[in-house]
Amino acid sequence: MAAEGMLFPNFYTANPLCSPSRAALLTGRLPIRNGFYTTNGHARNAYTPQEVVGGIPDTELLLPELLKGAGYVSKIVGKWHLGHRPRFHPLKHGFDEWFGSPNCHFGPYDNRARPNIPVYRDWEMVGRFYEEFPINHKTGEANLTQIYLQEALDFIKRQQAAQHPFFLYWAIDATHAPVYASKPFLGTSQRGRYGDAVREIDDSVGKILNLLQDLRIVENTFVFFTSDNGAALISAPKEGNNGPFLCGKQTTFEGGMREPAIAWWPGHIPAGQVSHQLGSIMDLFTTSLSLAGLEPPSDRVIDGLDLLPAMLQGQLMERPIFYYRGNTLMAVTLGQYKAHFWTWTNSWEEFRQGIDFCPGQNVSGVTTHTQEEHTKLPLIFHLGRDPGERYPLSFASTEYLNVLDRITPVVQQHQEALVPGQPQLNVCNQAVMNWAPPGCEKLGKCLTPPESVPEKCSWPH
Amino acid sequence: MAAEGMLFPNFYTANPLCSPSRAALLTGRLPIRNGFYTTNGHARNAYTPQEVVGGIPDTELLLPELLKGAGYVSKIVGKWHLGHRPRFHPLKHGFDEWFGSPNCHFGPYDNRARPNIPVYRDWEMVGRFYEEFPINHKTGEANLTQIYLQEALDFIKRQQAAQHPFFLYWAIDATHAPVYASKPFLGTSQRGRYGDAVREIDDSVGKILNLLQDLRIVENTFVFFTSDNGAALISAPKEGNNGPFLCGKQTTFEGGMREPAIAWWPGHIPAGQVSHQLGSIMDLFTTSLSLAGLEPPSDRVIDGLDLLPAMLQGQLMERPIFYYRGNTLMAVTLGQYKAHFWTWTNSWEEFRQGIDFCPGQNVSGVTTHTQEEHTKLPLIFHLGRDPGERYPLSFASTEYLNVLDRITPVVQQHQEALVPGQPQLNVCNQAVMNWAPPGCEKLGKCLTPPESVPEKCSWPH
Numbered sequence: 001m002a003a004e005g006m007l008f009p010n011f012y013t014a015n016p017l018c019s020p021s022r023a024a025l026l027t028g029r030l031p032i033r034n035g036f037y038t039t040n041g042h043a044r045n046a047y048t049p050q051e052v053v054g055g056i057p058d059t060e061l062l063l064p065e066l067l068k069g070a071g072y073v074s075k076i077v078g079k080w081h082l083g084h085r086p087r088f089h090p091l092k093h094g095f096d097e098w099f100g101s102p103n104c105h106f107g108p109y110d111n112r113a114r115p116n117i118p119v120y121r122d123w124e125m126v127g128r129f130y131e132e133f134p135i136n137h138k139t140g141e142a143n144l145t146q147i148y149l150q151e152a153l154d155f156i157k158r159q160q161a162a163q164h165p166f167f168l169y170w171a172i173d174a175t176h177a178p179v180y181a182s183k184p185f186l187g188t189s190q191r192g193r194y195g196d197a198v199r200e201i202d203d204s205v206g207k208i209l210n211l212l213q214d215l216r217i218v219e220n221t222f223v224f225f226t227s228d229n230g231a232a233l234i235s236a237p238k239e240g241n242n243g244p245f246l247c248g249k250q251t252t253f254e255g256g257m258r259e260p261a262i263a264w265w266p267g268h269i270p271a272g273q274v275s276h277q278l279g280s281i282m283d284l285f286t287t288s289l290s291l292a293g294l295e296p297p298s299d300r301v302i303d304g305l306d307l308l309p310a311m312l313q314g315q316l317m318e319r320p321i322f323y324y325r326g327n328t329l330m331a332v333t334l335g336q337y338k339a340h341f342w343t344w345t346n347s348w349e350e351f352r353q354g355i356d357f358c359p360g361q362n363v364s365g366v367t368t369h370t371q372e373e374h375t376k377l378p379l380i381f382h383l384g385r386d387p388g389e390r391y392p393l394s395f396a397s398t399e400y401l402n403v404l405d406r407i408t409p410v411v412q413q414h415q416e417a418l419v420p421g422q423p424q425l426n427v428c429n430q431a432v433m434n435w436a437p438p439g440c441e442k443l444g445k446c447l448t449p450p451e452s453v454p455e456k457c458s459w460p461h
Numbered sequence: 462m463a464a465e466g467m468l469f470p471n472f473y474t475a476n477p478l479c480s481p482s483r484a485a486l487l488t489g490r491l492p493i494r495n496g497f498y499t500t501n502g503h504a505r506n507a508y509t510p511q512e513v514v515g516g517i518p519d520t521e522l523l524l525p526e527l528l529k530g531a532g533y534v535s536k537i538v539g540k541w542h543l544g545h546r547p548r549f550h551p552l553k554h555g556f557d558e559w560f561g562s563p564n565c566h567f568g569p570y571d572n573r574a575r576p577n578i579p580v581y582r583d584w585e586m587v588g589r590f591y592e593e594f595p596i597n598h599k600t601g602e603a604n605l606t607q608i609y610l611q612e613a614l615d616f617i618k619r620q621q622a623a624q625h626p627f628f629l630y631w632a633i634d635a636t637h638a639p640v641y642a643s644k645p646f647l648g649t650s651q652r653g654r655y656g657d658a659v660r661e662i663d664d665s666v667g668k669i670l671n672l673l674q675d676l677r678i679v680e681n682t683f684v685f686f687t688s689d690n691g692a693a694l695i696s697a698p699k700e701g702n703n704g705p706f707l708c709g710k711q712t713t714f715e716g717g718m719r720e721p722a723i724a725w726w727p728g729h730i731p732a733g734q735v736s737h738q739l740g741s742i743m744d745l746f747t748t749s750l751s752l753a754g755l756e757p758p759s760d761r762v763i764d765g766l767d768l769l770p771a772m773l774q775g776q777l778m779e780r781p782i783f784y785y786r787g788n789t790l791m792a793v794t795l796g797q798y799k800a801h802f803w804t805w806t807n808s809w810e811e812f813r814q815g816i817d818f819c820p821g822q823n824v825s826g827v828t829t830h831t832q833e834e835h836t837k838l839p840l841i842f843h844l845g846r847d848p849g850e851r852y853p854l855s856f857a858s859t860e861y862l863n864v865l866d867r868i869t870p871v872v873q874q875h876q877e878a879l880v881p882g883q884p885q886l887n888v889c890n891q892a893v894m895n896w897a898p899p900g901c902e903k904l905g906k907c908l909t910p911p912e913s914v915p916e917k918c919s920w921p922h
Contacts, residue, residue, distance in 0.1 A: 003464065190737055190797065192846035237847035244704045246821070276651055336651065360707070360851035362823040385653035386698035390821035 001205065001225060001262045006269050006311055010383075011261030011279040012321045012333075013228050014303075016250050018104070019048035019081040021228035021281060022171070026062045026082070026093075028285030028296060028304035032324055034060050035421035036082075043328040043344060043371055044459035045250055046425035048081050050103055050114065050433040052457065054424025055083015056093060061297050063285050064167055065094030070292040073164045076100060077151045078171035083424075085432055091123060095169075098122055099151040102434065104176055105129045105144070109137075115434045115447050124439025131445075135180050140193045142180035148172050149204040153211050160215045167288070170208070172201055177235045194231075194240050209264065219267040222291050224284055226261040230254075233359050246389040247358035247367060250461055251345055252323035252330040253389055254338075255358075269311045277310040278321055278333065287311075301417070320410050326459075327420055331378075332411055337403045338389070339378035341411075344371040346461040357461075363390050380404065428457035462666065462686060462723045465732050467772055471844075472722030472740040473782045473794075474689050475764075477711050479565070480509035480542040482689035482742060483632070487523045487543070487554075489746030489757060489765035493785055495521050496882035497543075504789035504805060504832055505920035506711055507886035509542050511564055511575065511894040513918065515885025516544015517554060522758050524746050525628055526555030531753040534625045537561060538612045539632035544885075546893055552584060556630075559583055560612045563895065565637060566590045566605070570598075576895045576908050585900025592906075596641050601654045603641035609633050610665040614672050621676045628749070631669070633662055638696045655692075655701050670725065680728040683752050685745055687722040691715075694820050707850040708819035708828060711922055712806055713784035713791040714850055715799075716819075730772045738771040739782055739794065748772075762878070781871050787920075788881055792839075793872055798864045799850070800839035802872075805832040807922040818922075824851050841865065889918040 014024030020031035027034045035057050038046035048055065056062070064074035075097035080090050084102035091098060101117050108114040109130050118125035119133050127133055135142040152170050159166035174180050174197040181196035185203070189195025205225060212218045231240025233248035233255070242248050242255035249256055261279060263269055282304035286296050290306045303322075309315035323331040331340045345357045348369045358367045365372070366379060366389060379392045380403050393400040431452035440446035475485030481492035488495045496518050499507035509516065517523070525535035536558035541551050545563035552559060562578050569575040570591050579586035580594050588594055596603040613631050620627035635641050635658040642657035646664070650656025666686060673679045692701025694709035694716070703709050703716035710717055722740060724730055743765035747757050751767045764783075770776035784792040792801045806818045809830045819828045826833070827840060827850060840853045841864050854861040892913035901907035 190845035191848075192843070195845070237843070237852045241705055241847075241849065244702055360824040360849055361821055363821040382653070382698070384651035384656070386702075387652075388702065388821060391698045 001209065001223075001264050002272075004266060004271050005223075005262050005264035006273045006275050008261035008263065008275050008277065008279045010276055011226060011259050011281075012257050013226070013259050013281045015045075015229070015324060016252055016256035017045055017047050017229050018079075018176075020046070022079075022081050023056060023060075024303075025228070025281045025284055026064075026169075027056075027060045028063070028282045028302045029060070029300070030282070030303050030322060030324065032327055032418065033301060033303070033421050035424040037324070037326050037420075037423055038425040038457065038459055039327055039423050040426055040456055040459050041326070043325040043330065043342060045325050045461055046457065046459045048083060048103060048425070049106075049428075050084065050117070051428040051430055052083075052425055053085070053427040053429050053432050053454065055085060055088030057422065057424070058087070061300075062094045063288055064096075064169075066289060066294055066297070067167050067292055068094060070294055071165055072167050072292060073097075073159055074167040074169070075151075075155045076169045076171060077148050077155070079104065079173045080171070084434055084437075086438070089123070097155065100148070100171065101129065105135060105173060105178070111447060118434050118437045118440075120437070120439075125437040125443070125445070126439070127443065128445065135178060137178060139186065140178070140180050140196070141183055141186055142174075143182050144180065145172055145174045145197075145200045145204055146182050149207060152204075152208055156208070156211055156215070160217055165292070172204070174201060175231075175240065177232060177239050179239050191241075193238060219265075221265070222268075222288070223264040224262070225264070226281060226284075227259045228281070230256045230258065233357055234355055236359060244388050246361060246363065247345060249357070251357050252325060252340075253358075253367075254383070254387060257323055263307070263311050265311075273314070275310050275314070275316075277307065277316055278319055278335075279307060279310070280304060280321060283307045301419075320414070322414065327423070329411070329415065332407060332414075333383065334407050334410055336382055336384040337380055337407065338383050339380045339403070339407050339411075340366070341375045341378050342371060342373055343368045343379065345369060350460060366390075366392065378404070378407070380407075425459075426457060427454050429454045462670065462684075462725050463733075465727060466684075466723050466725035467730050467734045467736050469722035469724065469736050469738065469740045471737055472687060472720050472742075473718050474687070474720050474742045476506075476690070476785060477713055477717035478506055478508050478690050479540075479637075481507070483540075483542050484517060484521075485764070486689070486742045486745055487517075487525075487630075488521045489524070489743045489763045490521070490761070491743070491764050491783060491785065493788055493879065494762060494764070494882050496885040498785065498787050498881075498884055499886040499918065499920055500788055500884050501887055501917055501920050502787070504786040504791065504803060506786050506922055507918065507920045509544060509564060509886070510567075510889075511545065511578070512889040512891055513544070513886055514546070514888040514890050514893050514915065516546060516549030518883065518885070519548070522761075523555045524749055525557075525630075527750060527755055527758070528628050528753055529555060531755055532626055533628050533753060534558075534620055535628040535630070536612075536616045537630045537632060538609050538616070540565065540634045541632070545895055545898075547899070550584070558616065561609070561632065562590065566596060566634060566639070572908060579895050579898045579901075581898070581900075586898040586904065586906070587900070588904065589906065596639060598639060600647065601639070601641050601657070602644055602647055603635075604643050605641065606633055606635045606658075606661045606665055607643050610668060613665075613669055617669070617672055617676070621678055626753070633665070635662055636692075636701065638693060638700050640700050652702075654699060680726075682726070683729075683749070684725040685723070686725070687742060687745075688720045689742070691717045691719065694818055695816055697820060705849050707822060707824065708806060711818050713786060713801075714819075714828075715844070715848060718784055724768070724772050726772075734775070736771050736775070736777075738768065738777055739780055739796075740768060740771070741765060741782060744768045762880075781875070783875065788884070790872070790876065793868060793875075794844065795868050795871055797843055797845040798841055798868065799844050800841045800864070800868050800872075801827070802836045802839050803832060803834055804829045804840065806830060811922060827853065839865070839868070841868075886920075887918060888915050890915045
């Protein structure tokens with residue numbers, strides 16, 4: 001894909017974990033703006049488990065809603081993760097079709113104490129993970145990627161036949177714990193089950209690109225591959241590796257937020273190119289609108305850039321990348337320099353229990369287990385020379401002072417103008433879980449929710 | 462090059478530092494056999510600085526000597542590092558031409574206390590580094606890679622014109638500290654001076670491959686790219702990065718000995734392939750002989766394999782990779798498993814002085830600063846799932862016991878059959894330095910050697 005397209009080695013997601021990043025992708029806005037964050041503690045990560053009450057606010061404009069203005073038909077295949085209560089349903093937020101799940105494919109594998117996650121086709125559930133959609137914990141076998149692939153291929157064929165412009169959000173999750181692959185891929189990689197899952201995704205992406213070629217719509221179809229967070233090293237080595245980058249998912253080090261990224265559009269994007277443009281998952285929002293001939297909304301701040309100048313003319317645009325945990329700005333990258341205003345991996349308490357976001361890595365004063373403030377004198381790294389964030393610049397160096405002079409006004413301007421959205425990930429309630437999703441009656445799979453008891457969500461890191 | 466050839470992601474050098482690896486490349490034999498090691502202390506690395514008395518023994522058969530049997534003309538461009546005294550001269554060991562230096566391009570930048578390293582053309586010196594061949598310490602500017610490139614191109618053209626089969630050993634050293642690049646490359650990479658040097662080498666390799674194409678001899682010319690040790694993290698971030706691998710040069714972790722490796726031979730080696738064959742730099746000896754229709758010597762142990770079945774038929778051959786420091790077998794890899802019998806990075810004493818071979822990395826009980834013995838119960842890693850050597854297998858697991866059962870006899874057999882060569886790196890003497898190399902008279906660059914005082918070399922790590 002990269003050989004036929006453009007590789008973005010300096011591409012970032014919007015948050016070091018799943019649902020805030022996905023909300024940012026679909027709104028073009030930082031989680032701090034679209035509400036996908038918590039204020040339940042300082043610098044706490046939050047996401048969308050079953051008990052979360054919040055989700056994507058109706059006031060947010062999602063990419064598929066906007067693309068309707070240019071006649072696009074949109075489908076999400078796979079993980080939604082922007083809320084599981086009825087008002088947050090993806091078909092209420094611009095998608096025309098859905099096959100997949102509102103949350104991750106976590107257990108609990110016992111649908112009495114906590115329901116297993118439902119799988120939807122459009123408005124109604126068609127089963128639950130570990131029930132109608134099995135994932136074998138012991139062998140790692142599951143056919144989900146193959147099912148998601150068929151959904152994608154079928155959607156593309158139908159839209160092409162109907163001559164509809166289309167937006168497919170193919171949100172596969174095989175590399176999320178518990179990692180899975182289908183039988184033909186299990187045991188085929190050098191890297192265990194995680195490698196098998198990556199190979200199956202790779203093969204499936206190939207099949208999607210091949211279909212576009214067979215249908216002769218490649219020159220009219222823009223494809224982008226990326227991820228919503230770095231590998232979760234807490235479950236390594238089974239579930240991944242962040243190569244040269246520091247730490248993993250949950251952290252605002254490069255291993256948490258720097259992502260593989262490839263743009264593919266034969267005939268438009270030149271083949272085999274590498275762009276050093278700093279890119280963000282939020283840019284996919286703005287770039288997609290631009291491709292459809294639409295303007296981004298003008299009544300709100302949009303963080304995404306239009307990447308077409310970078311892709312088509314090789315331009316390099318200066319722009320910051322912000323790294324948040326909750327409502328705390330942890331770090332910023334500008335050009336090749338990254339400044340950390342706060343450093344934290346996880347608490348000593350968690351770390352002593354064996355929860356390690358940076359296994360085998362230890363950069364003194366950087367991979368800290370207490371929240372260390374550096375807002376006056378940030379730790380600054382040159383990510384080109386030092387992609388692993390191991391050598392902070394000397395505070396006394398001219399280079400440090402010059403960089404600080406450039407970064408300070410960018411951060412001040414960002415923080416002064418920032419109007420945080422209503423935090424969606426503060427309140428939890430067992431009663432809002434997926435007990436009785438629409439369609440459960442037909443399948444005889446409705447469960448009785450417990451009494452409604454709203455509580456402050458507990459976010460450990 | 463990889464897109465047109467075959468990538469070997471599991472390829473190893475023979476020693477975690479320079480001259481022993483080069484001796485192994487040219488003899489097809491482990492340094493413990495060909496003499497490029499020391500017994501001056503337990504598990505001590507040694508190489509070929511100016512004061513070393515030893516070098517490549519006359520009893521060793523080097524690749525260019527053997528290739529003469531098939532009419533090959535051989536040239537070494539760049540660093541020799543197999544001894545600098547007259548008896549060790551590369552033209553006495555099979556090479557027909559030489560342009561380059563007997564040692565690294567270290568200083569001392571003052572040719573009175575210690576001479577600067579000479580640069581030879583064939584039998585005689587033509588100048589010295591930092592004198593006739595400048596390397597600007599401040600800017601990193603040097604034209605050496607360009608000079609080495611011209612030497613390579615010129616040699617290839619002459620051999621092609623004369624219809625001679627040829628062997629070119631292009632031993633560039635721009636990525637060795639002090640890292641250098643020529644003006645057109647300085648400042649052009651994202652990765653500082655080290656990246657600039659890599660880009661210049663990349664560009665030069667491209668020019669060599671292009672020449673082979675222009676001369677229409679690609680189908681008749683086998684090209685292999687690799688390195689003699691991992692990046693020296695002691696001088697990082699200026700001088701490199703080992704990506705996902707643990708530690709760097711000087712260590713027997715993957716960062717010290719696993720190397721980039723590409724085989725290129727259009728029309729024979731299929732394009733764009735990846736081979737998971739465990740490969741060694743010593744295989745280049747055996748493979749090259751095989752390509753020339755020659756048998757490896759039968760009167761001695763050869764550690765190199767013929768890789769042609771892996772390259773041409775995609776075969777996978779089981780074979781061990783041995784990791785030595787001095788005469789101590791530190792580790793072995795078999796299949797995807799690596800067993801460490803000794804762990805050591807460097808001493809506490811060095812470490813406390815700021816010498817760190819694993820900056821930012823710390824795997825408890827693995828990156829040790831005392832020499833830890835594990836010969837009875839080695840630490841075992843699965844390098845596929847865990848290329849960074851962060852998660853030793855549990856001693857109690859079936860996997861561990863099965864692997865140990867497979868590895869133990871391989872190691873026993875190796876150690877029982879091993880006849881160590883005469884160690885060449887034990888004795889040092891200031892009088893053997895490059896005071897008055899042949900040709901110095903013509904240039905007026907002869908220095909007076911001090912009194913001969915042989916001493917035991919001191920090898921700190």
